[in-house]
Amino acid sequence: MTHSTKYRGFLGLIAATLVTPAVAQQEEPTFLEEIVVTSTKRQSTLQEIPVAVSVVQGADIRESQVLDVKDLQFLVPSLRVTQLQSSGNTNFVIRGFGNGANNAGIEPSVGVFIDGVYRSRSAAALNDLPNLERIEVLRGPQSTLFGKNASAGVISVVTAKPSLDDVNGSASLTVGEYSQVIVKGDVNGPLSDTVGFSLSGSYNQRDGYYDNLAGGDALGELDRFGVRGQLYFLPSDSLEVRVIADYSELDEACCGVANLVDGPTGGAVRALGGNLVSNAPFAYQGYYDFTPTNQFESSGISAQFDWDINDMVTLTSITSLRNLARLENGDVDFTSAPLLDPDVGNRTDVDIDTLTQEFRLAGATDTTSWMVGAYLFDEDVTQETGLIYGPAFRAYADLLTGGVPANPVTGDPGMGPLWDIENGLTGLFLAMLPSLGEPVPGGTFYGEGQGNIELTTMDNQAYSIFAQVDFDLGDRATLTLGANYTEDEKDVTLDQTATDVFSGLDLVEVGGLLIYGGAFQQALAGGADLATANAIATATSQALAPIPCSATNPPPACNPTLALQPLQFQRPNINFPNSVESGHTDDEDLTWTVRLAYDWTDEVNVYVSAGTGFKASSWNLSRDSRPFARDLPALGDAGLLVPNIIAGGRYATPEEATVYEIGLKGSWDTVALNLALFDQEIKGFQSNIFTGTGFSFANAGKQSTSGAEIDIRWMPTEVFEGTLAATILDPTYDSFTGAVGPSGPVDLSGQTPAGIHELSLTAAGRYSFTMGNAAGFARLEYIYEDEVQVVDNVLKEFASREVSTINASLGLAWENGFEAMLWGRNLNNDEYLLSAFPSVAQAGSLSGYPNPPRTYGLTIRKYFD
Template identity: 50%
Template structure:
């Protein structure tokens, strides 16, 4: 957390450090003396006029932070949530963020590892060996990073190879048979070449139980290797080569039943017992009919060249990344075999090139000038198929919706479909999507020292972004292909109108307050033939008058069960299949050194994120394009409007800040008003994701963090974030006009408080005790739920109270042993909730991780 870093850092991932400068120091507390590269220059945190939180390697080690999900417990302005697979993690800074669950959406929060942009969210930090620090930059960062990030940046920095031989090894064992191991070695190959080689292994049994499959789920199984070479042939030239490969093969992610709707009775009947744990969403007891799988490969390489030209420094970073994810999930989250397959195979190839020229003149003017190129290809193959139980499930739904008048077999006969074709096992959607994204930008900043204490800065970033995409989605769902309004079915609809009118009339005559059953109708007709004749005549007249009235179509309730209709694919003659975006983002900043220990700054900055593409089964023509398609007679059955893509995000922030550094304390304060026009909202509706733009979302906020060292060896930290977010205007959300409301999932108050006490014994042995507490005030988890009144979503709240602690004994021979625990109070809450898949009236949710603890042994040499 900001000001809580316990290890001063002197090696920079994005700026070459002078030869011979140490890579790390001791565990003494230095507060704002920590060196960061948030501004693309090596500066102390005190002198960096940017809202940035820094979590050092020591903090990560003491807090047992294993991945970016855990990092939020140290950075209050950051929120991270795990979604339906190990490859889907959503990052939110100051209440802004998106990008998970849809390969066509770049995140609003950019993740960089050693200066290389990671375009998708399957990024780990705890398994990265030789991690040096994590910088979280808050607010738009367009003028410092060539790849625009409209909400903020997470910059992960690892240590460079060293010319002194050394290394480390670490093994940890915890509950759920968790085993993590890391090892690294570094040293010289020659006087001008150094290397480092590292590997990691992370395995854990599942912390949840699948009571239907009788096995644990939500396990962890991942490993990786990483190698580096550092060439320093002269004092002026440094070349850093990095290659890495990591693999994930695990079962993830469970969803508990939050609200048990009327369909639960059907699924219970289908399996002859409980199909969900309907009483306790936090029990970590789930029911599935097959294990979900996540196989993810992530690999790539980069080359960073730093050349010292005296008063100028030239940096080039070239990188190629490949992510291959193959996932399959029992996405109905019941033990009934409703969804037999929900698979996604996604391949992402990314090439980036960045060049920067940075000045270091003695005069009042200095500058940074850069260019950035980004090229990416996305290929995705997906499928969603009906399972063995879906035909019986669909039959029950249709019977319930028609008051018992209809079933699947009757519909197949009446609509001319082959027997057994509706909801047939193995039918559904086969999906293929492609997207190519090319972007380039020119960016830079100029700093002008008006006086020794006052510096004015201006920056700009001009970006061009081009995306081209296509779809090839084929439906084999026979029922969804039927146009229930078609004229060919008019006689059948007329018959149903008549039958329904008779049943309603008899029910009214009998005072039942419902439609009469077939047996009740027959009995009434026999006992009251005259009255029955009148009811039948009225029913027939009503049926004749309404046989062509779409609103009176008795098959209308069945349209909700046409889950997977035919797709209207791109490219086509009516819609564009490309986006072209241009933007000029800019910033102005004034930084003033009030005293040698207090700095203040004021910033205005804009940011930009290009159009995002809806690469999902909810990708539908825009309303204007749909009208043209219908007019041309090219519409597929049940085609509705939606969004193929969302237009760009344009952000701006007004911010003032104060940074103070004293001998025993440090503090940082930021007050800001940040907004995004065109925020790209991505919401699950029960069968797919709807991508739409909010006209404007804004947040007023106050961020404070500080540290104090009241006695030798004790460092106390406090970080607090207050946010007041709202949708200034959001008229076309998935839940209607929600303008003026508070965005879901963004707590008003977030706090991280911690303490680290280090005691050194005679002889040099040290004992280190650390504890930290993370709090988030109660907040509505989701903006709305399709099919539910607003009050249901408003009743679903999340409050976070998490306690973490560790104790480490560091011996003088480089050996360390310790114990650690996360979420020690076993606090339980839901991270995300969503409508249950194809189960109207039910809600599912992802629970947080339970208490974990373990022991660690570490050796450094």
């Protein structure tokens, strides 16, 4: 289907909905309730606020079995949330823009706020939150009010305040498939006439759905616990204080990875006694020689003060202290061959301490309403990562270099050698002539326990000042002007300990030595004198050593050792700061918003807006952090180069977003309609793509998206409510040279970015009924996303995604406070890939993350007061 066809169908749908209100106006009853919005730091209603925002109410959250923020994507089509190789590795995307996963140095482009407090990493937002009032999703750049790291949008989670009237609470028990048990409870009420409290807790346990055929724990399990307490003070009519403390933890085996293409290296894995489930993305089975570790603890405390200084001015202060500790270790080859050390195999240990402070002054006159504020951010990140070889890695490398024969029993075709010698790596380096120095002892390369350990730190301070003013232009028009100045400084250190001997070899030099030795011997054998032999050998070495091997230039016509470079998985790094690399970035930006809103009628308002967004430089806190090519000459002059160093990037420069938008909002007795048409771009989009041996982190020159969003609520009777939300996107890489492609660097300029669906929609219907003295409901949801290539560096024929999922729930509520609900998610067992990547250290193989299978369960809840 072409873009134009999709847009015509979409606009036809809009036209049809605009006819419906005319009929609705003939009906007297009013069934739709107002939806409150506070994410713009002022209280308004969804239909009044001239901003593209989606709101999911608390009742919808409970009935849809939304357990944390990542489940929200099934109700908001512009939002995409993916959880990949660990429980805390979650990426938020709005309108096709977003990043922040896989690297502690990359802050999200989508800001997540819980009760006004910024969560700087996605793992800190994955709570089973109690007493949710609503979740608001602001679409498009929001930097004017939220400062840095809101260049793609904002997710604002709002929980209920404690009651000052009477004691009440609830308790619930959920049982579901895969032995799932969820227990939740909360209580809140007054401690006095002016002080209220609330206390809540949750426990969520579920067995894994992804079987480990090697005998370990199943993956995809849940094991989470959280507790949250609030104190609410109302000492006077002009002062309100809210203090919140929370703690949550998880300890899970996550996440299942499927083999999409079993390449030639599969033979080497099996030759070592390992195994993998071949070419079966939705078998939900795999082989792992150890169970992945996913542990994190998140805790924090915040205090919000709202003081009405007088009838016209209010002062708000929000202070927070948070800590996030995360420990992960995974079997990243995703086979049962013991290629990695099970204790430190691919370990990441992160500790993040965050302090935030926001001050706001807000007021109003007869013709204006205004807000000014300041925001402070101070964060310290400490991270230790390691990749350590296990007992079978050397044998695996020998098999790859020596070749794997075909297996007539299994039908495995085997693989040819990367280096045409009999004994793999051992034979290669024992072939070095004694005249060139001592041979490399057997067992030197890829020994058990070899690898790299990196210790990185990042100290981040940022501040912003902002202001926004709404001017009333008569009775129906409002002009909004806003601006934000942000400054962000980061200081980063890297200290690497490298023990991977083979990755430290300069194969250009090594190959030259081998060629030199061969030419030297041949010259002497031919009767040349020593000076002539040296000249021939030197010329041969210089001519052949730098030439890369290829299909048209195979060994020995080139330096044959260069064919082994793909096996240099962990090249040494240069520690910094040093005399050339300061490890410091200092970014500043002025973002702005201009918006004109007009109340067309009492039921319809329209708006047009333009704005910008900003995200500061992000640092690559991983083993893939490399010096910029521009710094290599100076590093060489300073004597800081290490053997076999390669260029890369230490950080990505800032993202700068711009959006132009027009919108319409209408509200009638039984119909509410929200429509937005937009054109949005991000210059310097921070792209982070896995290549099979590491992550490529760089700026895309420019990525743009134009699109349309529609959200309809229809309640023709008191017993039925229908909703439809749809998003159409037309994304493009306007410029992106040097991007990671399936076979190396490519120019993606003018191409469609992978992973962004052109059409996404969510439709839901809810029917209310009575059964005896119980009030009941039946809810049905349908989620659709058209087919898309999952990632840029894996071809669509191997990894595409199309979503067509059905969720449902059926509930009863009795007058005595008891409720029971049957629920099911992915009832039609829809199968699609969340992501895909070149398999780790397995050239020619591809892997991917399958979506969770069908789940269902029963929830029983008791309310008391």
